[in-house]
Structure formats: C-alpha cells, structure tokens
Amino acid sequence: MSATAQTSADRPAPPLPPDPARLLAATGVHKAYQRWRWPRPRRVPVLMGADLSLERGEVVGLVGENGSGKTTLMRILVGDLAADAGTVQLTGTLGYCPQQPVVYPRLTCDEHFELFGGAYRMTAARLHEARLALYEELGFERFAATRADQLSGGTLAKLNLGLALLPDPDILLLDEPYAGFDWDTYQKFWGLVAQRRARGRSVLIVSHFIADQQRFDRIVTLREGRAWSV
Numbered sequence: 001m002s003a004t005a006q007t008s009a010d011r012p013a014p015p016l017p018p019d020p021a022r023l024l025a026a027t028g029v030h031k032a033y034q035r036w037r038w039p040r041p042r043r044v045p046v047l048m049g050a051d052l053s054l055e056r057g058e059v060v061g062l063v064g065e066n067g068s069g070k071t072t073l074m075r076i077l078v079g080d081l082a083a084d085a086g087t088v089q090l091t092g093t094l095g096y097c098p099q100q101p102v103v104y105p106r107l108t109c110d111e112h113f114e115l116f117g118g119a120y121r122m123t124a125a126r127l128h129e130a131r132l133a134l135y136e137e138l139g140f141e142r143f144a145a146t147r148a149d150q151l152s153g154g155t156l157a158k159l160n161l162g163l164a165l166l167p168d169p170d171i172l173l174l175d176e177p178y179a180g181f182d183w184d185t186y187q188k189f190w191g192l193v194a195q196r197r198a199r200g201r202s203v204l205i206v207s208h209f210i211a212d213q214q215r216f217d218r219i220v221t222l223r224e225g226r227a228w229s230v
C-alpha cells in the first residue's frame with residue numbers, strides 16, 4: 001500500500017519517479033476558478049497542490065466535504081479539465097463514470113453500449129459478452145431496449161457505470177457511483193469492484209462519505225485544496 005503524499009511546501013511537488021506498480025500519479029495539482037467576488041471577478045483556488053496516486057489492484061476512496069474539489073480533481077485526472085499547475089501520469093486504459101450521467105436521451109441502453117463499444121474499438125463478440133455480463137451483474141437487462149430518457153434515476157446510474165466498466169479498463173475513476181443505488185445494487189456494485197481488484201484493476205471512488213471503510217485499501221480526504229491520507 002502506498003501512502004498518498006502531502007505537499008508541505010506551497011510549490012508543486014515534482015512528478016513521482018516511474019514505478020511499474022503505479023497506474024496513476026497526480027502531483028502538485030493546482031486549480032482555481034474565476035468567480036465574481038465584489039467588486040470584480042477573482043480567481044478562487046480549489047486545489048492547492050493536491051497529490052494522489054493509485055497502485056495496481058488498489059481501491060481508494062476520495063472523500064471531502066461538499067465543494068472541497070473532488071469532482072474538479074477527478075475531471076483533471078481524466079483530462080476533461082486543465083489544471084493550472086501540476087502533473088498527471090497515467091499508465092494503461094481509463095474508465096470514467098462522471099457524477100452526472102452523460103448519455104443520449106433518445107438512445108436505448110443497448111444502443112449506448114453499441115456506441116461506446118465502437119468508440120473503445122471492442123470486437124462485436126467482446127462487446128456482446130461484456131454487455132450481457134454488465135446487464136446481469138447490475139440487474140438491468142430488462143431495460144436493454146428502453147431509451148435513456150425513460151429510465152429511472154437508479155437505472156440511469158447503472159447505465160452510466162456500465163459504460164465506464166464496458167472495456168474493463170486498468171483504472172476506473174468513479175464519481176459518486178452508488179448515490180442512486182438501492183441496497184441490492186450497492187452490494188452488486190461492490191462485487192464488481194472486488195472482481196476487478198482481484199484482476200489487478202485499480203479503482204478510485206469519489207464519495208461524500210465512506211460507509212464501509214473496510215472495502216477500501218486507502219481513504220484520502222481532500223481538505224484545504226490538498227489530499228490527506230486518513
């Protein structure tokens with residue numbers, strides 16, 4: 001288990017040296033947003049030197065109070081948002097489950113899997129197998145032909161998660177993945193995570209709070225713009 005580094009100085013930490021066991025390393029990440037603060041717009045810092053690493057086969061929880069910057073850090077890790085400073089090193093393939101599902105309202109679940117499978121360059125046979133397994137594992141096969149705009153919030157969350165899991169990526173970054181799940185689905189979710197961890201996949205889970213601490217290898221808290229090991 002590796003410790004999550006804390007930057008003690010105000011300048012960003014240098015990138016971590018290469019390590020074959022490490023799949024993700026973010027060092028010295030800074031991000032500020034422009035906001036209106038009377039009497040003029042100002043840059044308000046959210047991340048001030050956050051460091052985060054993820055080893056092969058590790059399940060890490062990223063917690064922090066509302067507005068602490070969890071989603072901001074996640075978006076920087078996946079390349080959806082540019083950091084003001086700092087580095088992000090990734091090894092392997094990445095799956096991202098955003099907090100707000102990014103789906104096409106008029107497409108069915110099946111059509112989403114087809115579309116994403118094509119984007120991931122999966123073969124038809126592999127896509128078929130992975131899609132059926134995800135329907136079964138998350139329990140939503142009966143909605144295969146239902147359009148996204150007709151799904152319940154929980155089923156939409158299953159589709160959102162399923163699309164991230166589809167290509168079986170080395171690193172899974174999940175932003176509040178189980179917020180809309182019922183108890184049964186929550187248990188299934190942890191079964192999926194355990195299977196992937198056993199195969200050396202790494203999972204980073206963002207959550208407001210951690211209910212089952214024993215399910216994680218490590219918990220990291222975002223506070224005052226930095227990541228602290230708990």
Ligand SMILES: Nc1ncnc2c1ncn2[C@@H]1O[C@H](COP(=O)(O)OP(=O)(O)OP(=O)(O)O)[C@@H](O)[C@H]1O
Pocket residue numbers: 033034035046064065066067068069070071072073208
């Ligand atoms: N595009 C943006 N422009 C301006 N401010 C933003 C933007 N996105 C986020 N923020 C602000 O940055 C801070 C961190 O937001 P972020 O969504 O990263 O926090 P979070 O820890 O994920 O919050 P939550 O637990 O509520 O989901 C918040 O104060 C938020 O208002």
